[in-house]
Amino acid sequence: PLDALDADLRAEADRDRDPAVTPDIGIIMGSDSDLDVMAGSETGREGAYDALTALGFAEQTSYSDPPADRFTFETFVVSAHRTPGLMYTYAETAADRGIDVIIAGAGGKSADLPNMTASIAYPLPVIGVPVQEKSLPSVIGMPQGAPIVAVDAGKSYNAALSAVQILARQHDGLRDRLEALHADRQADVARVSRRLHE
Ligand code: RP5
Numbered sequence: 001p002l003d004a005l006d007a008d009l010r011a012e013a014d015r016d017r018d019p020a021v022t023p024d025i026g027i028i029m030g031s032d033s034d035l036d037v038m039a040g041s042e043t044g045r046e047g048a049y050d051a052l053t054a055l056g057f058a059e060q061t062s063y064s065d066p067p068a069d070r071f072t073f074e075t076f077v078v079s080a081h082r083t084p085g086l087m088y089t090y091a092e093t094a095a096d097r098g099i100d101v102i103i104a105g106a107g108g109k110s111a112d113l114p115n116m117t118a119s120i121a122y123p124l125p126v127i128g129v130p131v132q133e134k135s136l137p138s139v140i141g142m143p144q145g146a147p148i149v150a151v152d153a154g155k156s157y158n159a160a161l162s163a164v165q166i167l168a169r170q171h172d173g174l175r176d177r178l179e180a181l182h183a184d185r186q187a188d189v190a191r192v193s194r195r196l197h198e
Pocket of ligand 1: 029030031032033034105106107108109110111112131
């Protein structure tokens with residue numbers, strides 16, 4: 001199955017699909033144990049999926065049968081240690097598959113995936129999410145000339161907002177959605193303050 005996945009990614013990179021039907025954001029993580037932090041969970045933690053859903057993105061699980069929504073994201077579990085070849089292929093093919101930004105999370109044990117992906121996918125921007133606090137220095141600790149952007153530990157929600165901010169430079173509609181979401185957050189703060197002063 002690993003070879004088949006690898007071949008699918010390479011074949012997809014060789015196709016010339018309309019950017020409107022390819023995923024815009026790629027979310028990858030080192031293990032499915034990272035999914036709660038990366039996606040968000042039913043226990044109330046907000047993650048990247050929550051931000052992307054609030055901004056009107058749909059999850060794309062097939063290249064040949066994409067959702068009707070204009071903006072989409074894909075999710076892969078790719079391990080720098082267990083599947084280094086797949087990590088390489090994912091990062092190397094991402095731009096040709098239509099991905100504009102990668103969000104990469106890792107860190108329960110070792111946090112090489114965001115950094116390695118950033119080096120291989122360069123100049124595609126990679127936003128690193130340290131899944132645990134202890135992984136933060138590793139994720140941001142890149143050498144001169146090998147950039148990565150990173151958010152605080154566990155803040156995949158912010159990683160998704162940053163990814164959409166990058167996309168919004170080319171798509172005015174996304175700027176409007178970001179502004180509307182921000183207005184909602186401001187209204188929440190105002191509501192809390194008002195409650196405290198009633
Ligand atoms: C990291 O170590 C992964 O990103 C994940 O956080 C952890 C491995 O988790 P298990 O799959 O061993 O639970 O590389």
